[in-house]
Amino acid sequence: MSREPTGLALYDRTARDAAAAVIARYSTSFGLACRMLGPRVRPHVRNVYALVRVADEIVDGPAAAAGLSVEAERSVLDDLEAETAAAIERGFSANLVVHAFAGTARECGIGADLTAPFFASMRTDLTRSAHDAASHVAYVYGSAEVVGLMCLQVFVNAGAQHPSAADPRLVDGARRLGAAFQDVNFLRDEDHDAGGLGRDYLGLDGTPATRDAVLDRIDADLAAAAAVIPDLPRDCRRAVTAAHDLFAALSVRLRRDPAPGRRVRVPDPVKAAIAARALAGRPPRRRPADAR
Known part of the structure; x- marks a missing residue:
């Protein structure tokens, strides 16, 4: 007898595979860190990333390249938010990426308190071209900090019978790590x-x-996040440490190379060393200046 999934189980697996394809195509660094997650949480984090990436692509060029006006882009984004909310409520979507995310949201306790600020920040990209200090704070919260909070909900709740709230220290660390990544x-x-x-x-x-x-703000946020990463569930620590240390290394390189027009990157051998260090169970770098 075949043990291949059928029906909803097959659809769920296909949706997860679609989300995994998104991260594989769009992010080598995040994809590397994601592979270091334990199997309990890895598919869920991929599901979060896939929805975030699709929404980001609506406002960052591909939709416009397809000929959509700003008004049409907003309509597509609004439809994606509405479909996400409906899928979380009913447990199904004809959009594979949304379906995958909804399954994660239902299991891990991700609700409109996190998805609404995210879509609001994406919508801001269609209407605002320059940010002041206040709008930057609001934008970063919605575009990055809540994504960190979604991942934290996964770390804490994946596989649990009922989702629960994360420790406030972990919440602060997730927000600050997301803000550092975004800046x-x-x-x-x-x-x-x-x-x-x-x-x-x-x-x-x-x-x-x-x-x-x-850069000082980035380094302070990275240091605050590093202090609580050891308190994450064991099957998440290595991946989060690797991501943290990669961005700490980027912070160092951004200080060294302030020239505009040249995208700073971490060389592949350094990335490999960062991953190896994290896989060995070493703690995150407390000072970005220690990252090389």
Whole structure:
């Protein structure tokens, strides 16, 4: 007798496979960290990433390249949010990525308190080209911190009979790690965001002092996150440590290479060393300056 899944089980697996394909195509670094997660949580984190990536692609170029107007992009984004909310409620979607995410949301306790701010930040990309300090804080919360909180819900609740709230220290660490990731990406992509998308997320005035202030904030957020990573479930620590240390290494390189127009990256041998260190169970770097 065949043991291959059928019916809803087959559909669920196909949806998870679709989410895994998204992360494989779009992010080598995040994909590497995700492979270091334990099997309890790995598919769920992929499901979160896939939905986030699809929403991001609606506002970051592919939809416009397909000929959609800003109004049409907003409509597509609104439809995706509505379908996500409905799928979480009913447990099914004809959109494979949404279906995969909804299964994770239902199991791990991800609700509109996290998805609504995320879609609000994505919507901001269609209406706002420059950010001040207040709008930056709001944007980063919705675009990055809540994604960290979604992953934390997975870490804490995957496989549990009933989802529960995470420890407040872990909540703060997840938010600050997400904020650090986002600000690093803003610095790395500053030239592309300005020239390709017409966006200014950081409001830098072109002086080293303002850029250093952003890097100081990134390093403080990375240090705060490093302090609580050892308190995560064991099957998550290595992956989160690897991601943390990769961005700490990027922070170091951004300080060394402030020239605009050149995307700073971590060389593959250094990435491999970071992954090996995390796999060995070493704690996250407490000071980004220690990352090389």
